Amino acid sequence: MPDLSCREFIQFLDDYVDDTQPAEVRAEFERHLKACPDCVDYLKTYRDTISLARGACAADPSAPPPDNIPDELIEIILKSRSDGCA
Amino acid sequence: MNEASHRDTLDGESLVDGLRNGDGNAFEKFVRLFAPRAMGVARRVLRNEADAADAVQDAFISAMSSIHEFRADCQLATWFHRVATNAALMKLRSKLRRDVRSIDELTPAFYADGHRVGPKPAWAQAPDLILEQSERCQMVQEKISQLPEDSRNVVLLRDIQQESTASTARQLGVSESVVKTRLHRARQALRSMIEEELVGA
Numbered sequence: 001m002p003d004l005s006c007r008e009f010i011q012f013l014d015d016y017v018d019d020t021q022p023a024e025v026r027a028e029f030e031r032h033l034k035a036c037p038d039c040v041d042y043l044k045t046y047r048d049t050i051s052l053a054r055g056a057c058a059a060d061p062s063a064p065p066p067d068n069i070p071d072e073l074i075e076i077i078l079k080s081r082s083d084g085c086a
Numbered sequence: 087m088n089e090a091s092h093r094d095t096l097d098g099e100s101l102v103d104g105l106r107n108g109d110g111n112a113f114e115k116f117v118r119l120f121a122p123r124a125m126g127v128a129r130r131v132l133r134n135e136a137d138a139a140d141a142v143q144d145a146f147i148s149a150m151s152s153i154h155e156f157r158a159d160c161q162l163a164t165w166f167h168r169v170a171t172n173a174a175l176m177k178l179r180s181k182l183r184r185d186v187r188s189i190d191e192l193t194p195a196f197y198a199d200g201h202r203v204g205p206k207p208a209w210a211q212a213p214d215l216i217l218e219q220s221e222r223c224q225m226v227q228e229k230i231s232q233l234p235e236d237s238r239n240v241v242l243l244r245d246i247q248q249e250s251t252a253s254t255a256r257q258l259g260v261s262e263s264v265v266k267t268r269l270h271r272a273r274q275a276l277r278s279m280i281e282e283e284l285v286g287a
């Protein structure tokens with residue numbers, strides 16, 4: 001079997017990161033990483049990107065909804081709808 | 087979102103039916119139930135009360151024009167959260183006068199021998215040490231807002247709302263393998279935009 005190329009490494013990187021590959025495929029990815037600093041860098045920055053995306057606009061699901069939403073805003077939204085239907 | 091999704095499951099079906107049929111009472115209930123959540127998201131993205139209020143209005147307009155696409159086997163709260171986040175990001179993008187970027191141009195190119203074209207060294211910082219927290223969130227929100235809509239929707243559901251691949255596929259009406267492929271390409275594009283910001287183009 002020919003060695004994994006960087007193109008293949010990146011193409012299937014999501015499966016590597018999710019750890020959904022069969023053991024022998026994963027071993028091949030590990031071997032590629034030992035020999036390829038470019039892909040080590042790519043893997044680090046790909047993982048960082050996922051955690052940056054998770055942290056951005058993150059809603060805290062346990063936080064209560066803000067109660068300081070202006071009544072006028074609710075009225076404007078309700079009015080815009082009834083105007084649209086008229 | 088627990089409280090909203092709980093009430094949503096109680097009578098979500100009749101609420102959705104009412105919205106689809108243009109029932110004014112259903113719309114009022116929908117607005118009162120979900121506007122506070124939408125406002126929370128919009129404030130986090132826009133940090134400005136007037137812009138956030140505009141984004142919330144946009145979210146409801148967008149929701150009403152796409153309610154027919156909402157699938158009965160999905161959570162209304164999950165669906166609306168994505169719609170509201172999208173509305174806030176679109177407002178941010180227009181405020182910052184940014185354009186949608188092409189995924190093809192942001193995913194890596196390779197030579198015939200399989201090596202990547204123009205690799206750059208990884209940024210040195212751990213993700214939580216990139217910029218100050220609020221600037222970091224703003225930077226990433228800006229980049230997500232520049233993804234094309236299909237890619238952005240997958241990132242919103244999978245990475246931000248942390249929905250499963252199966253749930254995301256149902257929400258968007260595509261197969262799980264399409265979700266996987268789109269997410270991988272969207273993350274690669276986002277990675278490139280963040281790299282431009284931190285390491286240089």
Ligand SMILES: [Zn+2]
Nearest residue numbers: 006009036039
């Ligand atoms: Zn490589």
